[in-house]
Every structure is written in structure tokens, then in C-alpha cells.
Amino acid sequence: MKRFKIDDVAKETGLTKRTIRYYEEIGLIKPPERSEKGTRLYTEENIEQLKKVIVAREVLGFSLQELHHFLTLKETIESHRFEYRNAVNQDDKKQELQNIASNLRQQIDMLEQKRKKMLELKNELEQLEQRIQTILQEEERRG
Template sequence: MKQFKIDDVAKETGLTKRTIRYYEEIGLIKPPERSEKGTRLYTEEDIERLKKVIAAREVLGFSLQELQQFLTLKETIEAHHRDYRNATDKEQKQQELKEIAAGVREQIDMLEQKMKKMLEWKKELKQLHEKIQAILEEQ
């Protein structure tokens, strides 16, 4: 498995080394392995996760707290999926699925709110653009 130093990860993601370390500190990415000299060694998976964090932050407008909630929910779902087949208590399975479903619904609702706000902004910008075009055409 190929490993990357923080400088390489920074170049690949466009993040600063400080930001990468901060994301590690707040739990957006797991702490990477370290070399014998203590150098952080990241994997392709770490880089892909950082790219998803960047996309969620930039494109979807997620706050860092929202990102943490989303990633925690995703990890919970993945862990539940692994453990689901081995669990014998049907009621416990059902309860866990209900909790996961509620978390997913919460994420969907949050995205819908963000999309609604984005559409409102878009509408305002279009109206402003139309006004500017009308003024330009009058001249």
C-alpha cells in the first residue's frame, strides 16, 4: 500500500498542512500511521476522504460540525452493515435501523434546506442580472 507524506497530501487536495492536521485533530479523518521518525503517513483512502470533506464543505456548504455528523453517521451505517448479519437480537436490529434511518432523514432534511436556500440565492441573482441587463439595453 502506497503511503504519502503530508506535503504530498496537501498538494493533492489543495489543503494546507495545518488544515489537514486540524481535520485530524477534530476527527474528520483518522490519525494516520507514522514513520519511525514520527512523520505522518497517509493512504489513498485518507486522500479520498479529504476530497469528500472538501466537496461537502465547498459544494454543499456543510459546516465542520455537519461534516462530523455526516461522517459519524456514515461510519455507523458501515459498522452496522458489517455487524447486522451476526446479530441475533431482532428487536435490537430493528431499533438500530430506526436510529440510523432517523439520522439519514435528518441529513436529507438538512440538504433540502441548503438546496432551498441556494435556489433562493440563484433567483435573487438572476433578478439582479436581469435588472442590470435592462439598464444596459436602455443606454
């Protein structure tokens, strides 16, 4: 499988090298493999993970802390997927799953709230746009 060095990743994602290392430092992305002497070697998967982080930060406006919370949640779910049936203490596991589910529900509801607010703002902007278009068209007619 092909590996990329940090400068390639930076160019691909638009982040700086510093930022990529920083995201690794605070645990937002998995540490990539290293060469024998310590140079970071990224897989496509590493890069995809980074891109998701960018979307969540830029597009959704999450803070890196919120993002970390989020990703940890996802990781927890995915890592528990197979372990569950063999769990030592079923009741504890069940409780944990229910906590996660409740947490997820909250995040989903929050996203829906945000989408609603965004739509409202978008509508407001479209009204402004309409107003301007009307004025411009009146001008056309009047010459």
C-alpha cells in the first residue's frame, strides 16, 4: 500500500504541516506509521480521516474539543462492535451502550437544530437577494 509523506498530505488537504502534526498531538487523528528513522508515513485512510476532520471543523464549525469528543464516541462504538457478545459483565456493557445511544441522540438533535437555523438564515439572505434583484430589474426597465 502506498504511503505519503507529510508534505504530500499537506498539499492534498490544504492544511499546513504544523497543523497536521498538531492534530496528531492532540489526538484528533491516529498517529501514522513511521519509517525506521521516524519519518511519518501516511496511508490513504489517514488522509481520509484528516479530510473528515476538516469538514467537521470548517463546514460544521466544531471546535477541536467537540470534534475530539465526537470522534472518540465513534471510535468507542466501532471498537465495541465485536467485543460486546463476549463481554464479561453484560449489565455494564448494556449500560454503556445506552449512555452512548443517548449521547448520539443528543448530537443528532443538535445537528437538526443547526440545520433548521441555517435554513432560516438562508431564507433571510434569499429575501435580501430578491430585494436587490428587484431593484436592479426596475433600473433596467427605466433605463
